[in-house]
Amino acid sequence: MGWSATLLVFSCGFATRGAPYRRAVTARARVVAxxxxxxxxxxxxxxxxxxASGYIGRAVVHNAARRGYDTTAVVRDLRAARLAQTDGVRVVQADVCDQSSLQRRGGPLEPGAADVVICCLASRRGTARDAEAVDYAATMNCVRAAVACGCRHFVLLSAICVRSAERQEPHALHFQDCKLRVEEQLRALAAAGVLSHSIVRPTAFFKSVCNQFERVAxxxxxxxxxxxxxxxIRSNPISERDLAxxxxxxxxxxxxxxxxxxxxxxxxxxxxxxxGALMAAAAGRPPPATVGVPIGVLHAVVGALELLARLTRAAPVEDAAEIARILRYYATEDMVAVGEGEVYGSDSLVDFYRTVAAEGREYDPYVAIFDSREAVESFGGGASGCSDAGRGSPTSERRARAVDELARGADVAAAAAGSAQN
Known part of the structure; x- marks a missing residue:
């Protein structure tokens, strides 16, 4: 679909700095005072x-292992094995769309194998079928496997936009409803004393607000x-390092x-x-000329696709209509969290833009995390969805990761308009 192609074009990475990995502790320890x-x-x-092979999941693995947690990364491809041996991270192959794969003997969540699960799953596009398969079903597989394993805590990476589903707003999206249903299941488990949880709803990612950087530069x-x-719209995005x-x-x-x-x-x-002005400043240019596309244009596109979807009931058209609704949502909704305790981290957006300006369009955030492209490739266990479509080359995997961010609050609507203008 044209919408999906637009999303792929404007992906951009950013720097992540930090101490190198240290070998994780191997003895089981309880919380200390x-x-x-x-x-x-x-x-x-x-x-x-x-x-663990996704945009945020990689950073979480890095952060947990660097602190000294006994860390297991769940991937779909054991090309990550060499990294596990050298950096103190245990990498296990499992299919999140099959609960038994997580719980099997030697699996990441076999009985007694873990204390905490951090779930960073996200559907690739946010369409109804993808969202049901990944944002709900696969995530619930992880929740149930965590309970069967005997874990005490489950950390869910959600999204600030889930509040629209929570408020039952008419423009709420299907993937938001799927994430909310998982949150509700976690609350029920906590109320029953079965499993505690933490639900983290970030705003936008740095990566999702640099989609026009090259053009502005x-x-x-x-x-x-x-x-x-x-x-x-406005946002106070957060870096992958700070979110992790x-x-x-x-x-x-x-x-x-x-x-x-x-x-x-x-x-x-x-x-x-x-x-946009910060992008230009980072590239050593004056503020760019701006083009404001009336939001009515996007409303018209959504309306036309919704009508066509109702008439045809064709899955590709229904998917296109949902993607258009997603684009409209992020074109009209602020992604802001500034309340008490909601502002976190130290990575600034302007420093991120400066790094992108210095490194160029080939700058890869995963290289910054793992220190070498070889380590990146060895860790790249595929995207976090339930389909192998589109995999097989570094380019296709980078594109898949770009689309993954749509369901995490990716701010891509303006990029779509920009693509149409060019």
């Missing part, structure tokens, strides 16, 4: 990261959806137990136009 320090504490649990126009009077640290923090923080944590980065909320 020391204050939890954000971004650094380790209380000794055995941690299983599901979705070359002196091109910055395109955004005009909500009326030149108004556009927050997810791991929840293990040792009692205040995050059985709660929802909306989280954004340290920058004040910035409009799309302000983000």
């Amino acid at each position: 020391i204050p939890a320090l954000a971004g650094t504490s380790c209380t000794g649990e055995r941690v299983v990261v599901v979705g 070359e002196g091109g126009r910055f395109t955004y959806f005009d909500l009326g009077g030149g108004r556009c 640290a927050a997810l791991v923090d929840t293990i040792a923080e009692p205040a995050r137990r059985n709660s929802v944590w909306q989280i954004g980065g340290p920058n004040r909320p910035l409009s799309k136009i302000e983000q």
